[in-house]
Amino acid sequence: MRDGTWNPELPIPMTIxxxxxxxxAVKRFVLDGSLNAYPGQFVxxxxxxxxxxxxxxxxxxxxxxxxxxxxxxxxxxxxxxVGSRLWLRGPFGQGFSxxxxxxxxxxxxxGAAPLVFLARRAREDGRRITVxxxxxxxxxxxxxxxxxxxxxxxLTCTDDGSDGQPPRLAPLAVEELLQRxxxxxxxxxxxxxxxxxxxxxxxxxxxxxxxxxxxxxRCGIGVCGSCTCGDQLVCRDGxxxxxxx
Amino acid sequence: MAEQLTPHLRVNLCGVPLPxxxxxxxxILGTTAELMERVAKNGAGAVTCKSCGxxxxxxxxxxxxxxxxxxxxxxxxxxxxxxxxxxxxxxxxRRRLQPLGVPLIASVFADSVKGFxxxxxxxxxxxxxxVELNISCPNVExxxxxxxxxxxxxxxEVTRAARPVCDRPLLVKLSPNVTDVVAIGKAVIAAGxxxxxxxxxxxxxxxxxxxxGWPILANRVGGVSGPAIRPxxxxxxxxxWAHLHVPIIGTGGVTCGRDVIEMIMAGxxxxxxxxxxxxxxxxxxxxxxxxxxxxLTSHGYASLNEIRGLAHARRHMES
Ligand SMILES: Cc1cc2nc3c(=O)[nH]c(=O)nc-3n(C[C@H](O)[C@H](O)[C@H](O)COP(=O)(O)OP(=O)(O)OC[C@H]3O[C@@H](n4cnc5c(N)ncnc54)[C@H](O)[C@@H]3O)c2cc1C
Ligand SMILES: Cc1cc2nc3c(=O)[nH]c(=O)nc-3n(C[C@H](O)[C@H](O)[C@H](O)COP(=O)(O)O)c2cc1C
Ligand code: FES
Numbered sequence: 001m002r003d004g005t006w007n008p009e010l011p012i013p014m015t016i017x018x019x020x021x022x023x024x025a026v027k028r029f030v031l032d033g034s035l036n037a038y039p040g041q042f043v044x045x046x047x048x049x050x051x052x053x054x055x056x057x058x059x060x061x062x063x064x065x066x067x068x069x070x071x072x073x074x075x076x077x078x079x080x081x082v083g084s085r086l087w088l089r090g091p092f093g094q095g096f097s098x099x100x101x102x103x104x105x106x107x108x109x110x111g112a113a114p115l116v117f118l119a120r121r122a123r124e125d126g127r128r129i130t131v132x133x134x135x136x137x138x139x140x141x142x143x144x145x146x147x148x149x150x151x152x153x154x155l156t157c158t159d160d161g162s163d164g165q166p167p168r169l170a171p172l173a174v175e176e177l178l179q180r181x182x183x184x185x186x187x188x189x190x191x192x193x194x195x196x197x198x199x200x201x202x203x204x205x206x207x208x209x210x211x212x213x214x215x216x217x218r219c220g221i222g223v224c225g226s227c228t229c230g231d232q233l234v235c236r237d238g239x240x241x242x243x244x245x
Numbered sequence: 246m247a248e249q250l251t252p253h254l255r256v257n258l259c260g261v262p263l264p265x266x267x268x269x270x271x272x273i274l275g276t277t278a279e280l281m282e283r284v285a286k287n288g289a290g291a292v293t294c295k296s297c298g299x300x301x302x303x304x305x306x307x308x309x310x311x312x313x314x315x316x317x318x319x320x321x322x323x324x325x326x327x328x329x330x331x332x333x334x335x336x337x338x339r340r341r342l343q344p345l346g347v348p349l350i351a352s353v354f355a356d357s358v359k360g361f362x363x364x365x366x367x368x369x370x371x372x373x374x375x376v377e378l379n380i381s382c383p384n385v386e387x388x389x390x391x392x393x394x395x396x397x398x399x400x401x402e403v404t405r406a407a408r409p410v411c412d413r414p415l416l417v418k419l420s421p422n423v424t425d426v427v428a429i430g431k432a433v434i435a436a437g438x439x440x441x442x443x444x445x446x447x448x449x450x451x452x453x454x455x456x457x458g459w460p461i462l463a464n465r466v467g468g469v470s471g472p473a474i475r476p477x478x479x480x481x482x483x484x485x486w487a488h489l490h491v492p493i494i495g496t497g498g499v500t501c502g503r504d505v506i507e508m509i510m511a512g513x514x515x516x517x518x519x520x521x522x523x524x525x526x527x528x529x530x531x532x533x534x535x536x537x538x539x540x541l542t543s544h545g546y547a548s549l550n551e552i553r554g555l556a557h558a559r560r561h562m563e564s
Contacts, residue, residue, distance in 0.1 A: 001312055001471055001500075002523045008314035013456045044308075048459035052307035087454065089311075219310035221523050224321055225276035225295065231283040233274075236526060 002221055009221070011046045011087035014063060016080055023140050026068045026110055027078055034061035035088075039118035040095030040212055040240040044220045046087040050076050054217045056114035056189070056239070057091060058143075066113035066142065092220045093239050096210050098122055100184025105131040105152070106174050106198060108190020112142040114212055115189055119150050129153065130181055134170035134190065138162040171197035178205050185209065185245075199243055208245035213238055252541035253548050254534060258291070258515050259414035259439040259492050261348050261374045265290035265534050266505065266549060270496050270519030271352035271379060271418070272296060272321065274527070278337035285347035288531030290515065292342060293350040296323060296379040297331035297368065299360050306463040313452050316471025316498065317520045320449075320464035323354060323382060328367045335371035348374035350416070353407075356385040361403045366410035377416040378407055378438075381445045394420035394445070397432035408437035416494065418442040419481070421474070426481050427488045440492035442517065443481050447474045447497075471520035472498045479511050486512020486554055500524065502536020510555040 002009060018030035035043070037060040045065070046052040051073040058064040069078045080086065096118050103122055105115045112133060119129050129152040135141045136159045147154045155177070161167030171194060174186070178201065188198050189212035202209035215227035215234035222236030232238060254265035268291040269275060269284050275294040284292050304324025311318050325331065335351055342349050351373035355361040365376060380393040380400055393399045404417055417433040419426055421444040430441055446468025452461050460466070478497025485493055495508035496517025508516045521529050537549075546552060 001314060001316060001520065004500075004524055006314040006472075009312040010452065011308070011454065011461065013454075046308055046461070048454065048457045048461075051463070085456070087457075218304075218307060218321065218324075219319075221310070221312060222526055223273050223317065223520065223523055224310055224319075225274040225280055226324070228277050228280055231277075231279035233280075233526075 009089055011044070011052075011089045013085045013087050016082050016084050016086070017062065019081055022066060023135075023142050025140065026066055026142055028058070029065045029067060029077070029080070031063040031065075031086075033063050035063055035091050036060070037091035038095030039121050040114050040210075041091035041093050042239060043088045043090035043092070044217070045077070046089070047073065047076055048087070054220060054235070056212065058113040058116050059120070060091070060117070063088065066110055068110040089220060093235055094237065096187055096212075096240050098125075098127070099208060100127070102128040102130070102181070102183045104174070104177055104181065104183035104186045105129060106134065106170055106186065106188040106190065106194075107131065107142065108134045108170050108188070108194045109140070110142060111189030111212065113189075115187060116143050116146050116150070118187060119147055119152050123150050123152070130155065130177065130183060132157060132170065132173055132177060134158070134173065134194070136160065170194050171201060174198060175201055178207065183207075188212070202243045202245075206245050209243040210240050211243070212240045252538060252546055254290070254537060256290070256515055256549055258348075258494070259375060259416070261414060263290040263348060263515060264346055265537070266509065266513075266515040267530050267534055268350065268494050268496075268515050268517045269293055269530075270517040271377065273519040273522055278334055278341055281338045281349070282341040282345070284527045284530065285342050285345045287527035288534050289347060291348045291350055291374070292338070293352050293377060293517075294331070294335060294338065295325055296352040296354045297325045297328055297364065298323060298354045299328055299364050301325065301327035301330070308461050308463055311452060311461055312523065316469055316473035317523070318448075318450055318452055318462065318467040318469050319446070320462045320467035322464065328364050332367055332371045335368065335373055339372055350375045350377050352377045352379050352418070354379040354382050356382055358386070358402050358406045362406040362410055365407040369411055369413065373413065375414045375416055376407070376411050377418055377442055378403060379418050379445070381418070381420045392420065394429065395423055397428045400429050401432040401436040404433045404436035404438050414439040416440045416442050418445055420445045421447050421477055421481055421497075427484050430485045430489055434489055434491055440494070440514070441485055441489070442494040442496055443485060444474070444478045444497045446470045447477060470497070472500060474498050475504060479507055482508060482513050483511040483556060487557060499533075502533055502540055505533060505537050506540050506552065509549050509553050512554045512557065514553070
């Protein structure tokens, strides 16, 4: 009833076509279906008898997810192999909107997943993209090659300096890039602390910024009120929130 | 032609003035003060908080809410932060709603009669404008743990316990899942309730995924809401009004101005809106209020008082 019609939005099954270990904690799952979705939107993934949890789309055609193993549900996901089925509701939420000719993307942890989707769309219409991929250490840097293949300029940064660069936290590296490269817009997805710091930077530099945030979700469709961020619902008003430049 | 009137939407619910009849139903968006304020700013005439109980509850695992097309089905499992935190949230909500002129309704539940009295007493410390007893949860003290809402005596007992500790108008929310809802309504009014909210969700129901054979809700069953239940809600409001003539928040499946008018013609004083927020988000309230106003204008009514219970008058004219 979300669109004012009586079309159901029940979970639909998809089969896993490919599983790839991307980092020690993250696996990529390529499914056999597609969705009409924008970068930044998410799906609710249901494993019958286990749970249902939100994940950003890394690609919509075919549906692709990058999932970090952090708890019960994601552990169950990591046990799945080619041929297994999982069920999806969605896509939900407000995704990224493209603006400017030179975009700076900042990915922390599995935040790289929705940003790969965004980078693909932005490259399709010829925009210039600089990506900062951040992680606690080198082996956790996610989807660096994927961004390169899409023609993005990729920089990395690690908390411990194991990528050969000076050890730095992502917001510091982003601030250097803002000063050096003066992008038209900033897009970021990652841990809450990183996003808060980037929000402060966005205000300081008056830079148009879009941040993809997380919250604990139940319905995914804006009824239950469990995903609030101030007076906003992450599932419906977000997960991408804009800070005007 | 008669002079065109500008109708007003104000209603009076148990002595509490509402700027319009549209009430945010319990369990939809009413989790935080900020969110309740946003709903009020988007045109709600009153806001009901998520039902709060004596202790914090995490609720059921996911999936908990599904859109199956003609409505929703949910088994959130009364997830709530417990009365201590709820009182703080309600105080803050009250502070934010008061300047907007939008009353706050505190919804409470418990699994025992004493629990209801205690949670009601505590919730009144936050000074909500009205209190609503959600009696649809099982009575753990009863022999078979049946929900209070299914038995007139159990429903009355809860109401009698809450009444003396509640210094504001008291509503009892009725379940449609009974053979004689009027008997329950009569019992709670006789026990001291000032008004009724009808209805809570229908069911329970079940949705099965036919690819896997699994019932989709983790709780297997859940309450059904949305347009699918509207005719049942309208009939119950009609029956309650016919027998009791008390203020009723008519709730169930309302998604547009036409549905609001229908509820009021059945006898409702105010109209609850829950599942419909998935269509427009909080803006659903201003959209529906506009549709109600348009109906009154185009039909030459000055206020909702002129159509309240109209369906009953039509019945009498027949005979
Ligand atoms: C819009 C959105 C998009 C997401 N996209 C991705 C993605 O692309 N890839 C990915 O791997 N994960 C993503 N997540 C996070 C993912 O939903 C959680 O990691 C997953 O629900 C954890 O489930 P679990 O049962 O494995 O772990 P749990 O046992 O539930 O949790 C493990 C740990 O993670 C914390 N946690 C769990 N969920 C959240 C949350 N929503 N917000 C903050 N902390 C949380 C818990 O507090 C706990 O410490 C996204 C979340 C949201 C809201
Ligand atoms: C997700 C969800 C959660 C609900 N939680 C509560 C609750 O905590 N307390 C309550 O009294 N009713 C609860 N209800 C019932 C609603 O308040 C309302 O009575 C019912 O949904 C019918 O109205 P609707 O068709 O407009 O949604 C809930 C309904 C839904 C859909
Ligand atoms: S998850 Fe239910 S409102 Fe966002």
